[in-house]
Amino acid sequence: xxxxxxxxxxxxxxxxxxxxxxxxxxxxxxxxxxxxxxxxxxxxxxxxxxxxxxxxxxxxxxxxxxxxxxxxxxxxxxxxxxxxxxxxxxxxxxxxxxxxxxxxxxxxxxxxxxxxxxxxxxxxxxxxxxxxxxxxxxxxxxxxxxxxxxxxxxxxxxxxxxxxxxxxxxxxxxxxxxxxxxxxxxxxxxxxxxxxxxxxxxxxxxxxxxxxxxxxxxxxxxxxxxxxxxxxxxxxxxxxxxxxxxxxxxxxxxxxxxxxxxxxxxxxxxxxxxxxxxxxxxxxxxxxxxxxxxxxxxxxxxxxxxxxxxxxxxxxxxxxxxxxxxxxxxxxxxxxxxxxxxxxxxxxxxxxxxxxxxxxxxxxxxxxxxxxxxxxxxxxxxxxxxxxxxxxxxxxxxxxxxxxxxxxxxxxxxxxxxxxxxxxxxxxxxxxxxxxxxxxxxxxxxxxxxxxxxxxxxxxxxxxxxxxxxxxxxxxxxxxxxxxxxxxxxxxxxxxxxxxxxxxxxxxxxxxxxxxxxxxxxxxxxxxxxxxxxxxxxxxxxxxxxxxxxxxxxxxxxxxxxxxxxxxxxxxxxxxxxxxxxxxxxxxxxxxxxxxxxxxxxxxxxxxxxxxxxxxxxxx
Numbered sequence: 128x129x130x131x132x133x134x135x136x137x138x139x140x141x142x143x144x145x146x147x148x149x150x151x152x153x154x155x156x157x158x159x160x161x162x163x164x165x166x167x168x169x170x171x172x173x174x175x176x177x178x179x180x181x182x183x184x185x186x187x188x189x190x191x192x193x194x195x196x197x198x199x200x201x202x203x204x205x206x207x208x209x210x211x212x213x214x215x216x217x218x219x220x221x222x223x224x225x226x227x228x229x230x231x232x233x234x235x236x237x238x239x240x241x242x243x244x245x246x247x248x249x250x251x252x253x254x255x256x257x258x259x260x261x262x263x264x265x266x267x268x269x270x271x272x273x274x275x276x277x278x279x280x281x282x283x284x285x286x287x288x289x290x291x292x293x294x295x296x297x298x299x300x301x302x303x304x305x306x307x308x309x310x311x312x313x314x315x316x317x318x319x320x321x322x323x324x325x326x327x328x329x330x331x332x333x334x335x336x337x338x339x340x341x342x343x344x345x346x347x348x349x350x351x352x353x354x355x356x357x358x359x360x361x362x363x364x365x366x367x368x369x370x371x372x373x374x375x376x377x378x379x380x381x382x383x384x385x386x387x388x389x390x391x392x393x394x395x396x397x398x399x400x401x402x403x404x405x406x407x408x409x410x411x412x413x414x415x416x417x418x419x420x421x422x423x424x425x426x427x428x429x430x431x432x433x434x435x436x437x438x439x440x441x442x443x444x445x446x447x448x449x450x451x452x453x454x455x456x457x458x459x460x461x462x463x464x465x466x467x468x469x470x471x472x473x474x475x476x477x478x479x480x481x482x483x484x485x486x487x488x489x490x491x492x493x494x495x496x497x498x499x500x501x502x503x504x505x506x507x508x509x510x511x512x513x514x515x516x517x518x519x520x521x522x523x524x525x526x527x528x529x530x531x532x533x534x535x536x537x538x539x540x541x542x543x544x545x546x547x548x549x550x551x552x553x554x555x556x557x558x559x560x561x562x563x564x565x566x567x568x569x570x571x572x573x574x575x576x577x578x579x580x581x582x583x584x585x586x587x588x589x590x591x592x593x594x595x596x597x598x599x600x601x602x603x604x605x606x607x608x609x610x611x612x613x614x615x616x617x618x619x620x621x622x623x624x625x626x627x628x629x630x631x632x633x634x635x636x637x638x639x640x641x642x643x644x645x646x647x648x649x650x651x652x653x654x655x656x657x658x659x660x661x662x663x664x665x666x667x668x669x670x671x672x673x674x675x676x677x678x679x680x681x682x683x684x685x686x687x688x689x690x691x692x693x694x695x696x697x698x699x700x701x702x703x704x705x706x707x708x709x710x711x712x713x714x715x716x717x718x719x720x721x722x723x724x725x726x727x728x729x730x731x732x733x734x735x736x737x738x739x740x741x742x743x744x745x746x747x
Contacts, residue, residue: 312360330400339405473494571706642686649682
């Protein structure tokens with residue numbers, strides 16, 4: 128049976144806050160248990176060619192009646208210039224054809240479970256038999272079939288190390304007005320460090336009881352955006368991994384007056400993306416892992432919320448596999464790219480396997496911000512302060528370093544624990560990112576990453592010779608304020624690039640019973656525009672297909688599929704490589720009624736021609 132080692136991203140051995148680290152034996156035992164778990168749940172697409180990945184996946188499927196997979200379709204030249212809803216329609220049609228070719232209908236797989244669809248990824252996820260996989264691989268519309276990998280979960284004395292003052296601020300900034308999305312095992316929003324901070328919740332989880340996989344969403348549903356949907360799972364049932372998300376959230380944005388996170392005044396979007404796995408899948412005891420498909424759904428939720436909250440970063444303290452170069456074929460990349468285009472950083476832990484030339488997925492995605500771990504003092508895993516931790520994955524394409532060893536933060540029930548792992552390093556960066564976004568709210572991902580890299584402390588990994596910046600948030604803010612970021616030649620200082628100004632909407636044209644054309648001015652330095660159409664003036668009920676619609680460089684867009692004689696609201700934003708503008712002042716438009724051209728005309732028409740059949744109108 129073909130297997131690839133999966134890296135757990137947090138060595139979660141709780142100790143009393145402030146107690147010296149004297150638990151090396153316990154930590155080693157925990158790492159050994161994690162290695163056993165990794166051998167049992169493995170992504171079948173690490174560092175291999177497409178043909179090798181397919182052969183390995185078929186080998187794995189041959190030992191089980193079905194395995195979870197993600198099917199990705201080939202990109203067609205027919206999609207060039209299409210709107211997002213048009214691309215989604217094409218993807219739905221391809222999915223229907225692919226399932227029909229397998230003899231499957233009603234959007235359900237062989238287990239009876241509904242297949243997972245995505246907003247931006249051209250493909251779908253399902254459980255498939257070896258025969259299904261072989262047929263999908265040979266489908267001319269299918270680019271690739273990959274295993275839907277399940278990833279394990281990968282203060283605060285470390286805060287002064289990254290630039291925090293005694294009051295927890297960084298150059299006077301605290302992340303106020305910013306929000307950090309935590310995609311993890313749920314967040315205890317009643318913890319003293321996190322009270323009042325969780326502003327939105329969601330849960331995406333997988334249910335396959337036949338295979339020992341159980342949804343951790345409330346009432347065992349597979350998705351929810353209800354209040355309390357991101358409560359942490361029960362650690363008595365599923366192990367200490369259930370505490371992981373609360374610990375990560377505290378590092379990023381916690382504040383109880385004594386323990387302070389990196390962005391103490393930031394808010395949190397809690398998204399639970401894990402599933403519970405039986406003991407047989409976890410090396411002897413039940414555990415939690417996150418399927419790639421649920422991670423993608425969580426990232427798409429962040430995208431959907433970006434107009435409701437000012438989101439600085441999405442944190443993923445999870446991952447697996449070994450990639451010696453960027454893994455831009457990973458199914459999560461379209462979602463990460465979309466967030467980056469909107470000015471939101473996806474911050475991902477690099478992994479805890481101790482690789483000196485490889486990162487875990489999805490940290491290896493080139494548009495993600497990958498984070499390795501250092502120590503804030505000499506200890507079990509580090510020879511000295513700011514040495515790269517022995518467990519931390521590293522590579523020449525690693526983005527940043529941050530403290531990750533013996534980090535004290537919140538755990539459910541009002542308690543505190545000190546843990547090691549790149550899982551702890553990533554939220555330092557996510558929180559610091561929110562601090563920089565408070566100082567420079569319109570800055571895109573590129574200039575902020577450059578600020579962290581160019582102002583950080585250069586740390587050379589003694590095991591591979593790579594020099595990576597360990598973040599220093601206060602210094603990054605100072606560099607941005609002084610315009611001291613180096614240019615492409617590394618010599619002359621340049622001002623960080625700025626997003627474009629907001630467009631100005633003009634009156635809609637071509638108003639009909641089912642649509643209209645939105646129009647706006649061309650904005651200097653804009654690379655493209657994004658359009659929203661809503662049924663409410665507060666844009667909390669967006670029309671399907673017109674939610675952050677990327678229309679490219681066009682300055683008008685035909686909107687269709689609407690209901691007659693109804694008022695809609697329109698707004699547009701401009702974007703470029705530096706980020707995205709604020710929204711334009713909205714315009715309202717009311718579609719025409721059926722009688723808008725006059726009752727007399729209708730009567731006259733009725734005398735000369737038969738009454739037409741009633742039209743079918745799609746509710747948006």
